[in-house]
Amino acid sequence: MTTKTPSKLEKILASGQLAVTSEVGPPRGSNPKHLEEKANIIRNHVDAVNITDNQTSVTRLCSLAACIRLKLMGLEPVLQMVTRDRNRIALQSDILGAASFDIHNILCLSGDHQSFGDCATGQNVHDLDSMQLIQTVRRMRDEGKFLGGADIDRPPRMFVGAAANPFADPFEIRVMRLAKKVAAGVEFIQTQCIYNLDKFELWVKMARDRGLTEQVHIMAGVTPLKSAGMARYMKNRVPGMDVPDEVVKRIAGVPKEKQPEEGIAICVETIERLKTVPGVHGFHIMAIEWEEKVPEIVERAGLYPRPQV
Amino acid sequence: MIVADKKPIEEIIEAVRPYGRLLILGCNECVTVCEAGGKKEVGVLASALRMYFLNQGQEKRIDEVTLERQCDHEYLEEIRDRIDNYDAVLSLACGVGVQFTAEKYLSKPVLPGVNTCFLGVTEKRGLWTERCQACGQCILAYTAGICPVSRCAKRLLNGPCGGSTKGKCEISKDVDCAWQLIVDRLKALGRLEDYEKLFSIKDWSTDRAGGPRKVVREDVQI
Numbered sequence: 001m002t003t004k005t006p007s008k009l010e011k012i013l014a015s016g017q018l019a020v021t022s023e024v025g026p027p028r029g030s031n032p033k034h035l036e037e038k039a040n041i042i043r044n045h046v047d048a049v050n051i052t053d054n055q056t057s058v059t060r061l062c063s064l065a066a067c068i069r070l071k072l073m074g075l076e077p078v079l080q081m082v083t084r085d086r087n088r089i090a091l092q093s094d095i096l097g098a099a100s101f102d103i104h105n106i107l108c109l110s111g112d113h114q115s116f117g118d119c120a121t122g123q124n125v126h127d128l129d130s131m132q133l134i135q136t137v138r139r140m141r142d143e144g145k146f147l148g149g150a151d152i153d154r155p156p157r158m159f160v161g162a163a164a165n166p167f168a169d170p171f172e173i174r175v176m177r178l179a180k181k182v183a184a185g186v187e188f189i190q191t192q193c194i195y196n197l198d199k200f201e202l203w204v205k206m207a208r209d210r211g212l213t214e215q216v217h218i219m220a221g222v223t224p225l226k227s228a229g230m231a232r233y234m235k236n237r238v239p240g241m242d243v244p245d246e247v248v249k250r251i252a253g254v255p256k257e258k259q260p261e262e263g264i265a266i267c268v269e270t271i272e273r274l275k276t277v278p279g280v281h282g283f284h285i286m287a288i289e290w291e292e293k294v295p296e297i298v299e300r301a302g303l304y305p306r307p308q309v
Numbered sequence: 310m311i312v313a314d315k316k317p318i319e320e321i322i323e324a325v326r327p328y329g330r331l332l333i334l335g336c337n338e339c340v341t342v343c344e345a346g347g348k349k350e351v352g353v354l355a356s357a358l359r360m361y362f363l364n365q366g367q368e369k370r371i372d373e374v375t376l377e378r379q380c381d382h383e384y385l386e387e388i389r390d391r392i393d394n395y396d397a398v399l400s401l402a403c404g405v406g407v408q409f410t411a412e413k414y415l416s417k418p419v420l421p422g423v424n425t426c427f428l429g430v431t432e433k434r435g436l437w438t439e440r441c442q443a444c445g446q447c448i449l450a451y452t453a454g455i456c457p458v459s460r461c462a463k464r465l466l467n468g469p470c471g472g473s474t475k476g477k478c479e480i481s482k483d484v485d486c487a488w489q490l491i492v493d494r495l496k497a498l499g500r501l502e503d504y505e506k507l508f509s510i511k512d513w514s515t516d517r518a519g520g521p522r523k524v525v526r527e528d529v530q531i
Contacts, residue, residue, distance in 0.1 A: 084463070088510070110463055110465060110470050111463075112472065112479070113462050113463060113472070113479055113480045115462075115480050116479075124463065126463045126464045126465065127511075127513065128510060129463070129464075129465040129466055129467050129468070129508075130465075130467070130470075131467040131507060131508075132466070132467070132508075132509070132510045135507075135509075135510065136510070147510065163471060164471075165471030168469065168470075168471045168472065168473045168474065169469070169473050169474055169475055169476060169486070169489060170469075170473075170476070170489055170492050170493075172492075172496075172501075173469075173492050173501075173504055176501075176504055176505050177469075179505055180467060180504075180505055180507055183505075183507055184467075184507055192471060239471075239472035239473075239474050239479035240471045240472045240473065240474055240479065
């Protein structure tokens with residue numbers, strides 16, 4: 001096993017063990033209490049914690065500051081970074097800021113369009129796209145160079161990740177797109193929430209057939225459904241989401257007060273099934289404002305205790 | 310062409326209110342094609358303003374002229390001998406015409422009568438859509454003739470993003486995903502493998518990021 005960074009997440013994945021990450025959305029204010037509470041709930045059950053970057057384009061406490069808070073609490077953060085809001089100067093600057101606090105994981109994203117958020121009339125930047133951000137971090141890390149060519153004093157040591165959505169359209173290029181991200185230098189992938197397991201497994205198989213799963217660690221994304229309403233909302237309203245009718249039917253088929261429990265059961269079964277899929281190297285549990293359920297999901301899915309590396 | 314849209318009449322009324330003698334200056338080029346600022350629109354706007362100010366009991370002289378173009382010296386010169394008859398010019402040309410008229414007649418207030426929108430095409434009468442952001446570095450050869458800079462909401466050079474659903478952009482079901490169009494066209498051309506070419510980091514200095522741009526052609530200068 002060879003690793004390129006001090007990232008614990010990288011070590012676990014490199015060791016061949018299934019890694020587990022989760023995510024925390026920073027607050028819409030400067031009070032860190034809630035963030036710290038959420039992080040404390042999951043700290044023993046995950047290897048690293050993603051901090052979202054103004055997710056759904058809603059202005060929040062910055063991902064970098066929240067990552068530093070986690071780091072100071074002794075947790076391993078994954079800095080999510082979208083290219084929507086910063087040009088290449090600001091992106092590189094924030095990467096250095098994170099590196100100065102020894103933040104060792106980054107997830108490179110383009111970000112939701114700003115029209116979804118609280119600044120719908122704002123300007124977006126997109127100086128780079130997610131693949132170019134991957135290339136930027138790799139260049140900074142591996143060559144010790146800024147995009148402008150100058151040397152970096154103490155280059156960042158970051159394990160480089162990106163997202164993949166096997167369910168977005170067009171399906172026929174989803175694996176080609178993964179191949180592009182691999183070519184750009186991505187080292188781990190966290191996927192969109194998986195409800196359509198057949199389609200996901202087909203995507204992984206196609207990636208496997210191209211040898212991509214040997215080159216990148218794929219972490220399957222899961223989100224426990226809280227209710228039939230949430231399932232319908234995700235099916236109909238969230239772009240790029242694939243929630244099959246049978247999933248909606250299953251959760252709608254139990255009484256309202258039992259639906260959260262059913263959602264957890266679906267989530268655990270999803271992990272159980274995907275654990276056996278070659279090429280799946282871990283799980284990214286996105287329990288949106290439901291962090292208290294993450295330990296239960298991790299335990300019931302047989303992913304606890306977490307390995308020490 | 311440059312596509313423009315009419316400004317709301319209320320906004321124009323407020324802008325021209327202080328001026329007793331007004332020249333409405335149309336343009337025979339792009340704004341005529343997109344039916345925002347040609348001779349016909351000059352006439353309609355002039356009538357509407359006359360009626361409004363008449364009803365308000367305000368005396369106003371409103372004249373109409375439509376030039377071949379407002380982005381060339383020679384055509385703008387055509388109003389030089391009469392420009393002093395007016396207190397202000399309401400230009401129905403694009404922002405280029407408004408500015409060039411103002412540069413030419415520095416002492417005259419030149420007001421915009423349209424909102425300049427984008428470089429686009431007439432899909433059908435009454436529907437104009439964007440095709441180009443004039444970034445100064447054309448990549449259409451590599452994207453099957455479909456521009457992701459102007460047609461992807463995130464200007465992604467390596468799209469589509471995860472929000473593409475059923476061929477539509479995440480911002481609206483009415484907006485085509487530019488990368489879906491690119492992929493479809495690549496497939497039709499038998500070149501889908503071109504999709505895997507990684508676009509390197511773009512030099513935006515030829516875009517507006519490089520400041521106001523100019524094209525110098527010494528070979529055609531006289």
